[in-house]
Amino acid sequence: MTSPQNIDKLSNTLNEVTVSTSPGSAASSYSSSFGNRRVSFSGSQRSRALKPFSTGDFKILLLENVNQTAIEILEGEGYQVEFHKSSIDKAELIEKIKDVHAIGIRSKTKLTEEILSHAKNLVAIGCFCIGTNQVDLEYAAKRGIAVFNSPFSNSRSVAELVIAEIITLARQLGDRSIEMHSGTWNKVSSKCWEIRGKTLGIVGYGHIGAQLSVLAESMGMNVIYYDVLMIMSMGTARQVRTLEELLSNSDFVTLHVPELPETKNMISTDQFNAMKTGAYIINASRGSVIDIPALVEARKAGKIAGAALDVYPNEPAKNGVDQFNDQLNSFASELTSLSNIILTPHIGGSTEEAQSAIGVEVGTALVKYINEGSSVGSVNFPEVNLRTVTHDEEGNVRVLYIHKNVPGVLRAVNEIFESHNIEKQFSDSSGEVAYLMADIADVDMADIRKLYDQLEATPFNIRTRLLY
Numbered sequence: 001m002t003s004p005q006n007i008d009k010l011s012n013t014l015n016e017v018t019v020s021t022s023p024g025s026a027a028s029s030y031s032s033s034f035g036n037r038r039v040s041f042s043g044s045q046r047s048r049a050l051k052p053f054s055t056g057d058f059k060i061l062l063l064e065n066v067n068q069t070a071i072e073i074l075e076g077e078g079y080q081v082e083f084h085k086s087s088i089d090k091a092e093l094i095e096k097i098k099d100v101h102a103i104g105i106r107s108k109t110k111l112t113e114e115i116l117s118h119a120k121n122l123v124a125i126g127c128f129c130i131g132t133n134q135v136d137l138e139y140a141a142k143r144g145i146a147v148f149n150s151p152f153s154n155s156r157s158v159a160e161l162v163i164a165e166i167i168t169l170a171r172q173l174g175d176r177s178i179e180m181h182s183g184t185w186n187k188v189s190s191k192c193w194e195i196r197g198k199t200l201g202i203v204g205y206g207h208i209g210a211q212l213s214v215l216a217e218s219m220g221m222n223v224i225y226y227d228v229l230m231i232m233s234m235g236t237a238r239q240v241r242t243l244e245e246l247l248s249n250s251d252f253v254t255l256h257v258p259e260l261p262e263t264k265n266m267i268s269t270d271q272f273n274a275m276k277t278g279a280y281i282i283n284a285s286r287g288s289v290i291d292i293p294a295l296v297e298a299r300k301a302g303k304i305a306g307a308a309l310d311v312y313p314n315e316p317a318k319n320g321v322d323q324f325n326d327q328l329n330s331f332a333s334e335l336t337s338l339s340n341i342i343l344t345p346h347i348g349g350s351t352e353e354a355q356s357a358i359g360v361e362v363g364t365a366l367v368k369y370i371n372e373g374s375s376v377g378s379v380n381f382p383e384v385n386l387r388t389v390t391h392d393e394e395g396n397v398r399v400l401y402i403h404k405n406v407p408g409v410l411r412a413v414n415e416i417f418e419s420h421n422i423e424k425q426f427s428d429s430s431g432e433v434a435y436l437m438a439d440i441a442d443v444d445m446a447d448i449r450k451l452y453d454q455l456e457a458t459p460f461n462i463r464t465r466l467l468y
Helices: 066-076 090-097 137-142 155-170 173-181 207-220 243-248 268-276 290-301 330-338 352-372 409-417 446-457
Strands: 031-034 037-041 057-061 079-084 102-105 124-127 146-148 199-203 224-227 252-256 279-283 305-308 341-343 397-404 421-431 433-441 461-467
Touching: 057 066, 066 352, 090 421, 102 352, 124 352, 146 290, 146 352, 155 173, 155 207, 155 252, 155 279, 155 305, 155 341, 155 352, 199 207, 199 243, 199 409, 224 243, 243 268, 252 421, 268 290, 290 305, 290 330, 305 461, 330 341, 409 433, 409 446, 446 461
Parallel strands: 057 079, 057 102, 102 124, 124 146, 199 224, 199 252, 252 279, 279 305, 305 341
Antiparallel strands: 031 037, 397 433, 397 461, 421 433
């Protein structure tokens, strides 16, 4: 099997696409390479790299073995990158987060209000995964810290794992493998099934659920799905009106929902009772979604024929022997004693391809926010963006003003701006936080200093950054 292809540094990628703004001018060149998926259009104007005002070297802390693609992107921008292969303990994290401008994590590191309160320079958090429940999003927003994640890049990896688990459960492959490792030869066909013609019920028809739907149909399965939104199906999949309808008609049930108060223990005793006798359940979403003690009882009673779990209410902070135990989750011993139960250590998105793509997706988002102020894709922030500053706009400064969402802010800001030429401006709000971007023309360093000081002094200010 070949290794995933390297993805070029963002410093090259960002300059690969430029659209000419000159009337009547056409793109002067076009190039394409299927080998590295690069396409370039060269026009008469190119974006200009901006520098932060009143900030020294940008320092970024990457934890939990974030993929090399992200490191290359961030170092390629000239940032100081500190990399750790694993998570670090709370005391060390508090000490290190004091001085960094951005931090990259995966699922083990918890960025709570207590920890974030020490981050005096932090402007962005990159979650190199789908989930963001490990970050206090509301508190981060109130501190002017934008949080980015990777909602798409590992969808295929998770979908493929679920397909593998469906077959493994149907054929009891996990138990047969354990028996062979212990020297036991146990050739059986009783209650082993083909998956062709069986019904797969998908709870949550987002990026993962939709891809899984296509893969399952290609293997001859019938697919039904339940979602709180009306979503157009892929292939011949059919949406059902209620969770109960899905449970009572599915041979396999797989969960792909976020961690929300509404999804906590959404599969418990009543839902197991509603399932077909002899059905299977798979959870590769969030550990709080299934009431696992209820799952244990359903398996003991023979209500379900097996289960596959990749996520748990509490997960170890590091790899190692005896990390998954009753002290971490009180049900651990009982769960591991059951037959036809597949347990994996949160590896749904852990493929080389997914981690490489996640590194690019989140690394790119961090660079766009740090260098240009674009908050598009942020999970806790208003999504604001302006077109890039070109080399023709040498005397421009970009104002990034994060403020409390209260009346009177724009009037106060426009009074500060009134003696300047505003080339473009955009603002938006989300909850208690609002974000304004503006490009101001024909300024010098004295003007930039004055603008910065005036905006910082406003009573609404959360964080002010100026790029020039």
